Amino acid sequence: MHLLPISAGDIAEKVGMDYRTVGQILKNLGLETRAVKREGQTKRCIVYDKAKLETLRRRYMAGEDSAAEDAGSVSNVARVSSPGGYTPSCNHGDNLEDPSLLRGEL
Numbered sequence: 001m002h003l004l005p006i007s008a009g010d011i012a013e014k015v016g017m018d019y020r021t022v023g024q025i026l027k028n029l030g031l032e033t034r035a036v037k038r039e040g041q042t043k044r045c046i047v048y049d050k051a052k053l054e055t056l057r058r059r060y061m062a063g064e065d066s067a068a069e070d071a072g073s074v075s076n077v078a079r080v081s082s083p084g085g086y087t088p089s090c091n092h093g094d095n096l097e098d099p100s101l102l103r104g105e106l
Contacts, residue, residue, distance in 0.1 A: 001047060003034060003047060003048060004045055005045060006045065007033070007046070008022040008044065030056075031046055031049070031052065031056075032049070033047060
């Protein structure tokens with residue numbers, strides 16, 4: 001079994017969320033974690049499951065293949081203005097995942 005060197009806590013810190021919320025999201029996506037003890041601390045690292053990560057990559061990473069286009073790409077969603085004039089947008093520069101991990105290039 002191969003473990004990715006990242007935990008729900010690492011992700012939560014990066015995006016400003018609670019680690020329990022991120023852990024629940026990972027669980028809902030079907031990802032598993034295992035406890036690893038390093039330097040006297042326990043960290044729950046994500047289990048590397050190539051098939052599951054490939055399925056998630058095809059489902060959620062738009063532009064990678066035609067499956068994302070078939071499902072309706074989120075990058076093509078129209079911007080909607082709220083009554084207050086605020087126009088929400090997506091900053092694609094804040095991409096947290098390392099595509100090499102999802103492709104199995106460890």
